[in-house]
Amino acid sequence: MGGDASCSMVFCGKSSVETEIATRLKKEKVLKLQDDTKVSVFLESEAEAMLVKDDNSFDSSLFMDSISTDRFGRFLIWSPRLSSTHDVVSPNFCELPVGTVCVTETQFKGRGRSKNVWESPKGCLMFSFTLEMEVATLIPVIQYVVSIAVTEAVKSVCDKKGLPYIDVRIKWPNDIYLNGLKIGGILCTSTYRSKKFYVSIGIGLNVDNDQPTTCLNAVLKDLSPTSDLFKREEILGAFFHKFETFFDLLMKRGFKSLEELYYRTWLHSDQKVVVEDRVGDKFVQNVVTIKGMTSSGYLKAIGDDNQIYELHPDGNSFDFLKGLVRRKL
Template identity: 75%
Template sequence: MESHHASCSLVLCGKSSVETEIAKRLKNNNNSLKLPDNTKVSLFLESEAKHVVKDDDGDSFDLSLFMNSILTHQFGRFLIWSPRLSSTHDVVSHNFSELPVGSVCVTDVQLKGRGRTKNVWESPKGCLMYSFTLEMEDGRVVPLVQYVVSLAVTEAVNHVCDKKGFPYIDVKIKWPNDLYLNGLKVGGILCTSTYRSKKFHVSVGVGLNVDNEQPTTCLNAALKDMSPASNLLKREEILGAFFHQFEKFFDLFMDQGFKSLEELYYRTWLHRV
């Protein structure tokens, strides 16, 4: 049953020469990145991405488009992409110490997505699925990170819509970690952490229905309903905007506490569905 995904290909991509050198180091050390269940990992640099089998319909994640949209100092600047993966969360959590803080893993199809209460599911193409890393020292505020992430997702969608002249898509946060649109769930957030060397190693996982209308609905379905002539939202642009918003919100959160974000958070809060 497991043999068809007992191996996976990971493409390593960096925003600058610093991250590119990290990618080369990891590539040269064949056993540098590991996955659970003895999954065999094959590593490729961005320049070798053509060797990784992509979908014939051209729906693979566009590495260049994402990297060109990144304007951050830390988050999202080191990217790991796979066309098909058991779990992006496994990649970042199992290799936390090998990766620069702020690294992100993205996949086109996820076979064993994870949620609260150990829920597992398969995520289809068209869904933006990613996990990234961060470090924190104060364990008391670690549980609040999921709220910062949720807020950054909703604001990223708003930002991309504004930038492209699209109608406003009213994504709401359903406490504690779900995202809703027009009464239907379109996304969720999962945060896990371990404590090592006096720091909390936090792995953040996000799933957002961008262009997959099943099993519920997606952002582009809502966009087409409001404006049939609109171009569609792209996963790469939303992810780039997310890291821009998250880095800004996370800095505020660490400097001034969650109170600095409360007003904005409650404006996006869904009280009932």
């Protein structure tokens, strides 16, 4: 984006506390974006008169009505178009209350793991939010907690609205799958300052757009053509309810308290995958069976020799279950 680029944002709070924060942030003009993008900020009370929103735009009031969290999602930043929601929360982490969520309709520089591009058309739930952590060993598993919260949020909305069961699954390390197709992805980044990790989490979930793969509503229509469709606001509200519960468990009891739920939801129990082992100056492919995850968050597998291995992506493959390398445990 060039120096004359501009971006509109709407601030919205769950209570008077967050509304006061919104008013202060607007007045002080502290939010900055990269590439000299000019930011125009509106409070929710001003947005209707100042911004044109179509019927399918994210409904901040519906979202706020759907959440009952103590920390996460209570301060919302909405924008019709952004380079990336991550580009809002990450550089402004210290200015925003912890748990702030940024939502956009479309983003033109969405990204995934290892600089992969995430397609971000309208109808996709695209958001980033912030949290703080102090325990370094829990940083690698936070993406798994987010994954569980996404899948459980979809199930929760199904239960609440009486919809057919939608079998949303987790593909290690950070993808969401439905009927064998990717419908979502998760990106976690962190910085360390003042003895704390500042973590920014970005999520894209195909709710109402069936490109480039499929989406929740396309599958729901096939299962039950007359059912109410998924709304992004409801899924996001359910997500924060689940995530706050799981995050508290993680902080108190570690990831062991969530492992069973994670393994019930992921795609990989007893899955056989190919790994590459270096033998001299050559790579030899071998098949191992996935048995879970190690304490560091990598895959744990057993070989034909009954040896337990830890599997690491080689960093070069788009599919992280291909081109795995292993080391003995």
